[in-house]
Amino acid sequence: MASSTDNNGDKVIVHNLLPHIVVYSDGTIDRPRNFPFVPPQEEDPETGVSSKDIVFSNDPYLTARLFLPKLTQSNGRNQKLTILVYFHGGGLTFESAFSSIHHTYCNLIASQANVVIASIEHRKAPEYYLPTSYNDCWAGLCWVASHATQNPINSDPWITNHGDFNRIFIGGDSSGGNLVHNVAMRAGVEALPGGVKLLGAYLNHPYLWGAKPMGKEPVIGFEETLQSRMWKFAYPSAPGGLDNPMLNPLAYGAPSLATIGGSRLLITAAGQDHLFFRDRAERYYEAVKESGWKGEVEFFEEEDEDHVYFMYDTNSENSKRLIKIVVDFLRR
Structure with a gap:
């Protein structure tokens, strides 16, 4: 503008x-649209989940909020849990791992799926243009994986004592889903510390876009849609512009989706999300299936809801259904 x-x-x-x-x-x-920050909790009264904030890198300075579900008394000290490395959404320009909605969401996922979560506070545009967020999220995954080695840097006892390094997932919502796709692609071609392998990833309503409209997206003024302008704002030097493979995995010349890291993938969409990302989420799902990727891919759509509805009202029946689908995905 x-x-x-x-x-x-x-x-x-x-x-x-x-x-x-x-x-x-x-x-x-x-x-x-930033939600207020909330402090970590020794024990959340509703879920029993404990949380704390940590620094996982000093150069660059990178932080995360960790979530640990209530441990069983019989095996609490050595109980091993699935690990979720979570990337929050916010159009690559706003929101935070420390905000109220992401804190509440992670409490629910940690308690219901019985997973330890590292929610990465990735840096955002315009203070830090892309690809900074991608690199920060990759650094967060590498930090978690480094706990499987003899000498992890800035190690944390929650991950050392309770992390199951054979069960590491990444997940995210909206632009966080975009971050998940790109980190999963990198994990498919680049080794993680300690020989750790990514088990799976979920993308809820991922921010995927392109240079040409798809489905019910507007034809007239497409380049002036908020979705188009957000990308050009967050990554002004992006090779290929709106058809950069980090935004459009289906663009001509994009790396094959057959190289996605991990063996399990969940993609979700909302039926009323046509002006945003519904059609692209489904096409991404189909493209993964067609790519020759060897893993198991699932798709779920809530037809009567809009973009990331479950983040704003976690108590609705539709939100509970979506959260249960994510929980079941992480528990299998």
Whole structure:
């Protein structure tokens, strides 16, 4: 959007990507959709999940929130749990691993799936343009995997004592789903520390896009849709623009989906998400099946819901159904 003067008359809007983010000429940034930060908890009263914040890299400085479900008394000290490395959503420009909605969501997943979670606080545009977020999420997965080696850096006892390194998943919602796809692709061609292998990944309503409209996406003004502008804002130097394989895995010349790391994949969509990503999620699912990938891929759609509905009301019946599908996927 062209620059304009705000109501104060003394600063100019440089980038207007409402409702997600606004950048002003004086360097200030508004993120009106950010949910409030909440502190970690010694024990969540509803789920019994404990959480804490850690620094897993000093250079660059990277943090995460860890979640540990209530352990069984008989085998608590040495109980081994599936590991989920979680990448939060937010259009690659807002939200946080420490925000209320992601904290609540991770508490539910940790307690119901009985998994230990590392929710990665990846850096975001415009302070850090892509591919920074991709590299941060990869670094988070590598840090978790490094606990399977003799000398992990910045090791954490929750992962050392309770992590099952034969059962590592990655997961994310919306732009977090985009991050999951790209980290899973990297895990398919690049070794993780300690010889650890990725078991599976889930992508809820993933932010996948492209240079040409698909399905019910608008034909007129497609490049000016918020989805198109968000990518160009977050990754202005992206080779191929909207058809960069990190955004459009089906673009001409994109790496084969047969190289996705892991052996299990879950993709979900919402039927009312046509102006966002519903059709692309289904096409991605079909493309994985057609690629020759050797794993097991599943697709679930809630027809009467919109984008990431389960993040905003975790108590609705449809939200509970989606969370149960993710939980069952992680438990199998």
